[in-house]
Amino acid sequence: MKLIVVSNRLPITVKRNDQGFEYFHSSGGLVTGLESIKNKIKFLWFGNISSQGLSDSDKTKIRSDCKSKFNSCPVFIDPKLNHDSYNGFCNAVLWPMLHHFIDDVNQTNYNYEAYMKYNEIFCEKISEIAKEGDIIWVHDYHLMALPKMLRERWGDKVKIMFFLHTPFPTEVALNTLKCRKEILASLNSSDLVSFHSYEYVLNYIQCCHDNKLAEPKNIDAVPIGIDPTLFTECLKKPETQDRIRYFLNKFDGKHVVLGVDRTDYIKGIPQRMIAFKNFLNKYEKYRDNTVMLQIAVPSRMDVKEYQSYVGYTNELVADVNSTIGNVDDNYIYLLNNSVDFPTLCALYYISDVLLITSLRDGMNLVAMEYIACQEENQGIIVLSELTGVATTLPGSITMNAWTVDEITESLHRALELSPKERKTRFKINSDNVYKFTSYEWAENNLDKLCDDWREILTTDE
Structure with a gap:
């Protein structure tokens, strides 16, 4: 049997x-x-x-x-x-x-x-x-x-x-x-x-x-x-450590906000970009020391609607970088491709905030993967309440991803958290990641x- x-x-x-x-x-x-x-x-x-x-x-x-x-x-x-x-x-x-x-x-x-x-x-x-x-x-x-x-x-x-x-x-x-x-x-x-x-x-x-x-x-x-040990073990590998050093050097002195998604309309990537632009305009003290890294893995690119979605996302990123940025720096780094596992773990590790703005999502394992890689830094998740994982990771800062202003204010709140509250929220999430494994x-x-x-x-x- x-x-x-x-x-x-x-x-x-x-x-x-x-x-x-x-x-x-x-x-x-x-x-x-x-x-x-x-x-x-x-x-x-x-x-x-x-x-x-x-x-x-x-x-x-x-x-x-x-x-x-x-x-x-x-x-x-x-x-x-x-x-x-x-x-x-x-x-x-x-x-x-x-x-x-x-x-x-x-x-x-x-x-x-x-x-x-x-x-x-x-x-x-x-x-x-x-x-x-x-x-x-x-x-x-x-x-x-x-x-x-x-x-x-x-x-x-x-x-x-x-x-x-x-x-x-x-x-x-x-x-x-x-x-x-x-x-x-x-x-x-x-x-x-x-x-x-x-x-x-x-x-x-x-x-x-x-x-x-x-x-x-x-x-x-x-x-x-997930199996969190797959991620913690990957962090120890030399190639992952090399990538971590590279990213830490590249974004030295910056708050790093990370997004990792397929290019699907349920993921709310345009809402995220608009909210981030509003955040930079509203909270000027973060303008010169905050960047967003967005990994956008191509999905269903043989479908016209998905091609248009990617094109619109690219336009929003260009708008932020051209109207707020300068010739030396970008505010949003967009990669329309997947990354290998060591690079993904390194990006999880060096980020201060993971931003998930799904308009509807069955679960979203990216949130759990991020927590598995954040034991040292105790990063914060800003998480759409319309995801299944929102009930599994109650230490996250949740918001309604359909409302751009809520995304903006939740991101600001995450960056303003005291070390004590970051630690408390992270422990709640980490305990559940290790409790509810695959x-x-x-x-x-x-x-x-x-x-x-x-x-x-x-x-x-």
Whole structure:
């Protein structure tokens, strides 16, 4: 008997080389959440890998490599079907609806059919490997139709868990979705449905009532965490120490405000830039000794709306630097790219404030990663109250990210804190980061499912 983890994509990037294929680990919230449990809980991971340009023999080779190297099973999806499901339904319909951006929802029956077909392929591939007694843990909005398909295929012979990594919306937002009853009925087919916060649980239950559906038999809030030791150990490495020295020298005498986000409209990056400009104009004593570092990791750049979002962000940064800055210094340093792990940890370490202005966010693990790297400096988080992590890290200074003035004043408050209050707030956050780890998250989900999962998952097949 085994644990089968199912997500939209495998945490693996495959590249062709002269010898065949090489494999790289991808990043992301789910990857971070499961990284630390792989040596404690053995699991088989199913997920999509692009089949673009792959022959049947290529797929056979990749399947073999993924199984032997990563204990993973790639699901190859036709590129057009993948586009219609992922871009046409997941990102054009489900993503904005789940985050309450209902004006951005764009529904077509065709893309919904692609979504259902996508989920059916996953069901088929999982069923080729699954056995009676297995636990199947399905993740996120890309696979909301999968629990019911698995239940119809397997009945009660397997246990099914579903975890949603985004917010779950109110009935006002969900009611914009034509297939809402089908989605709710599918999730209710699970033995456990879990979310990051009780707000999402209550929203889900209310939506079931409004659509005249029974509540799921087992539902709970189990917020995801990180493995903080991955970050504390990275800080000790020579390459990380080199980067720390470089950044400390470059920003000597400066207050450093850090932002780390994907370039997604839910992250509120434009609001952050406007608030920072207002902060510099209003509090002149900080004008010459405060900078913002913004890591903006490109996301969904094949979508026109996301390209426009990045362009607008770049314009706002240029406006701040050109109207307030000078030829020698910038006030905002913007990197439209990802950074390697040692650089990320170094940036976390040297920053005085982490600024998170999400307009809606399921969790946001960046906040927890920052705390893990701040043991010496005891940095402060200015955090949108519309994130799941706001309940996990109550030592943060919270604000409404839709209100630019609140961001401005919260940033000022963070920089004005006494050392004693910084220490108190940091300890509250740090204690929770070490208490609610990714391993605890996985264990707690399994505990909610059944009492005997340890015996089930340690039994030889």
